[in-house]
Amino acid sequence: MAELNIAERQAGDVTVLDMKGKITIGEGSVALRTAVRRMLEEGKKKILLNLAGVGYIDSSGIGELVSSYTAIEKDGGQLKLLNLTQKLQDLLTITKLLTVFDVYEAESEALNGFK
Amino acid sequence: MTVETTELKLPSRVEAIDEAATAVGGLVARWGIGEEAAFGIDMAVREALANAVIHGNKLDETRLVEINVKSSLDALEISVHDQGQGFNPGTISDPTKEENILKSSGRGIFFMRNFFDKVDWSISPEGGTTVRMIKRRANR
Numbered sequence: 001m002a003e004l005n006i007a008e009r010q011a012g013d014v015t016v017l018d019m020k021g022k023i024t025i026g027e028g029s030v031a032l033r034t035a036v037r038r039m040l041e042e043g044k045k046k047i048l049l050n051l052a053g054v055g056y057i058d059s060s061g062i063g064e065l066v067s068s069y070t071a072i073e074k075d076g077g078q079l080k081l082l083n084l085t086q087k088l089q090d091l092l093t094i095t096k097l098l099t100v101f102d103v104y105e106a107e108s109e110a111l112n113g114f115k
Numbered sequence: 116m117t118v119e120t121t122e123l124k125l126p127s128r129v130e131a132i133d134e135a136a137t138a139v140g141g142l143v144a145r146w147g148i149g150e151e152a153a154f155g156i157d158m159a160v161r162e163a164l165a166n167a168v169i170h171g172n173k174l175d176e177t178r179l180v181e182i183n184v185k186s187s188l189d190a191l192e193i194s195v196h197d198q199g200q201g202f203n204p205g206t207i208s209d210p211t212k213e214e215n216i217l218k219s220s221g222r223g224i225f226f227m228r229n230f231f232d233k234v235d236w237s238i239s240p241e242g243g244t245t246v247r248m249i250k251r252r253a254n255r
């Protein structure tokens with residue numbers, strides 16, 4: 001089984017990526033990078049990452065979230081995060097990245113948050 | 116005071132990090148520590164191993180990374196030694212500063228310092244860098 005499985009679905013003009021597994025150095029980080037690049041190539045610029053199934057992330061994975069955010073913003077898009085585990089929320093708090101990302105607990109609220 | 120020491124070695128492959136960190140996690144669990152602290156230690160160990168494998172040994176599989184875990188009643192000391200060129204932690208900037216917050220790297224050492232009580236680096240005369248991380252047991 002892959003380190004990180006990513007399932008794509010559409011909710012209006014927002015692309016939701018349901019992620020399951022680990023976003024860590026190597027396979028997991030690369031899978032996230034590849035998925036986000038593909039979305040941008042396909043012109044999908046409103047992306048919601050559903051992280052409910054992500055049980056572990058390391059500094060490489062957090063770096064990939066930041067890279068995804070900057071790449072999407074640069075392309076005129078928006079990235080938002082949904083369903084962070086408590087541990088991921090703690091890591092984003094200590095790195096002060098919660099001030100950067102839009103984070104939601106309910107998918108309906110996240111979808112309404114896109115302009 | 117009884118001190119238990121365990122040594123592990125891993126080849127410089129990204130795939131070896133998980134196995135080594137899991138083995139260290141088993142030793143940490145035996146030391147006895149809360150779930151939250153164990154999570155932080157595990158994360159910091161993985162960051163130290165990734166630094167040694169990637170930045171220290173440059174993914175050269177002929178070079179080994181050595182892990183030394185010492186546990187006593189009051190403290191846990193984990194050292195990770197690589198065979199690289201040496202490393203100056205003073206060159207690492209604070210990833211939480213506004214000018215660094217959107218950088219995609221530079222958070223591994225931050226996590227190591229955050230989850231351990233003391234972290235220091237030394238460069239061996241024979242070559243290679245050793246990072247030593249110490250966790251003191253909370254008030255007994």
